[in-house]
Amino acid sequence: MQIIIQPENRTKNISNVSTVMGLLNKLGLKASQALVIRENQLLTPDRRIYQDDHIIVRLVASRG
Amino acid sequence: MKCTRCKETAIVSLPSHNAGFCSPCFLLFFQRQVQKAIKDKRLFTFADRIIIALSGGKDSLALAWQLQKLGYDIAGLHIDLAIPQSSPIARDHAERFCTFNNIKLFILELDKLGLPIPEINKKIKRPVCSICGKIKRYYFNKFALDNNFTVLATGHNLDDEVARLFSNVFRWDEAYLGDQGPLLPDENGFVRKVKPLYRLSEFETANLCFIAGIDYGFSPCPYSKGASFTFYKTLFDELEHKQPGSKLSFYKGFLNRGQKAFSGLNMNRGVKPSPCVKCGYPTSKETCGVCRIRQMMENG
Ligand code: SF4
Ligand SMILES: [Zn+2]
Ligand SMILES: [Zn+2]
Numbered sequence: 001m002q003i004i005i006q007p008e009n010r011t012k013n014i015s016n017v018s019t020v021m022g023l024l025n026k027l028g029l030k031a032s033q034a035l036v037i038r039e040n041q042l043l044t045p046d047r048r049i050y051q052d053d054h055i056i057v058r059l060v061a062s063r064g
Numbered sequence: 065m066k067c068t069r070c071k072e073t074a075i076v077s078l079p080s081h082n083a084g085f086c087s088p089c090f091l092l093f094f095q096r097q098v099q100k101a102i103k104d105k106r107l108f109t110f111a112d113r114i115i116i117a118l119s120g121g122k123d124s125l126a127l128a129w130q131l132q133k134l135g136y137d138i139a140g141l142h143i144d145l146a147i148p149q150s151s152p153i154a155r156d157h158a159e160r161f162c163t164f165n166n167i168k169l170f171i172l173e174l175d176k177l178g179l180p181i182p183e184i185n186k187k188i189k190r191p192v193c194s195i196c197g198k199i200k201r202y203y204f205n206k207f208a209l210d211n212n213f214t215v216l217a218t219g220h221n222l223d224d225e226v227a228r229l230f231s232n233v234f235r236w237d238e239a240y241l242g243d244q245g246p247l248l249p250d251e252n253g254f255v256r257k258v259k260p261l262y263r264l265s266e267f268e269t270a271n272l273c274f275i276a277g278i279d280y281g282f283s284p285c286p287y288s289k290g291a292s293f294t295f296y297k298t299l300f301d302e303l304e305h306k307q308p309g310s311k312l313s314f315y316k317g318f319l320n321r322g323q324k325a326f327s328g329l330n331m332n333r334g335v336k337p338s339p340c341v342k343c344g345y346p347t348s349k350e351t352c353g354v355c356r357i358r359q360m361m362e363n364g
Binding site for chain 1: 065074075076077079084265266267270271274275282283297301302304305
């Protein structure tokens with residue numbers, strides 16, 4: 001699936017994940033390090049996600 | 065996951081509070097955390113005139129949004145650091161936020177004050193962050209006192225506070241440990257300083273901004289490699305992940321049980337500051353740090 005990583009607005013293709021937690025794991029992120037957004041809605045780590053979803057992963061950190 | 069309060073679908077999961085919330089319930093949670101901080105630590109009252117240090121980042125904007133919602137008497141102060149890569153974007157966010165929310169915003173421009181950060185950076189060898197921080201503290205304090213504000217509020221969150229505390233503990237820095245906390249009373253020519261977001265994590269303020277529709281500045285400062293605590297924050301993310309709630313309990317434990325011992329030490333030792341001979345700002349030397357930086361800049 002297509003994901004956009006903010007703030008840089010990088011796009012990335014991720015496959016074989018079915019939950020938000022799985023997606024975060026693939027990106028090497030803890031649940032508290034990013035907001036996961038689909039159709040302008042926040043998703044908790046247990047939510048299912050699908051191959052044709054458009055997902056934004058917004059990193060929380062304001063660090064270097 | 066269902067909302068802990070109302071059983072709707074949750075949109076934020078907070079393992080540290082053993083809870084999940086839908087949007088309206090998250091807003092309520094956030095508000096209650098801020099109210100609890102204000103009440104428990106007696107940060108300020110509705111009679112206070114509060115100036116908020118508004119960087120344009122998510123924490124300071126979330127703070128201003130929440131305090132306005134609660135009905136406090138607030139205004140914002142933004143310091144334009146004159147860094148081409150980041151300052152215009154930060155300032156723009158602060159300005160748009162205040163216009164939209166009808167909050168009075170004051171702006172100080174370091175360029176006009178003869179202290180643009182990039183020029184200072186050219187003249188020194190060590191990272192500019194410590195000087196930048198000193199200048200910001202100076203002007204926030206001075207502006208508050210000159211304009212009869214009784215409280216200066218900053219957007220420091222739990223992650224900032226925990227990282228700072230850990231780094232102070234790691235160095236056993238008694239003086240800093242004695243001073244650290246969400247409330248610094250006004251004394252010796254300093255305005256009262258408060259951190260009403262000390263109970264809320266960076267993740268929580270980011271969620272607040274998303275839910276409240278607050279658009280915040282993303283552009284990182286080009287000198288931020290010299291910024292402190294990044295590494296400690298990463299360490300604590302790991303710890304919090306394994307032991308949810310450990311950040312808040314570490315910090316609260318310090319406030320309730322640790323800090324007293326250190327502030328006692330400081331009282332016996334500290335040099336009482338006296339006014340800077342040039343500008344009147346409280347300092348332990350004859351001339352204050354900012355006047356000395358200005359001197360360095362003027363000497364070319
Ligand atoms: S990263 Fe350093 S130089 Fe940049 S704004 Fe922060 S303190 Fe100032
Ligand atoms: Zn709810
Ligand atoms: Zn001075």
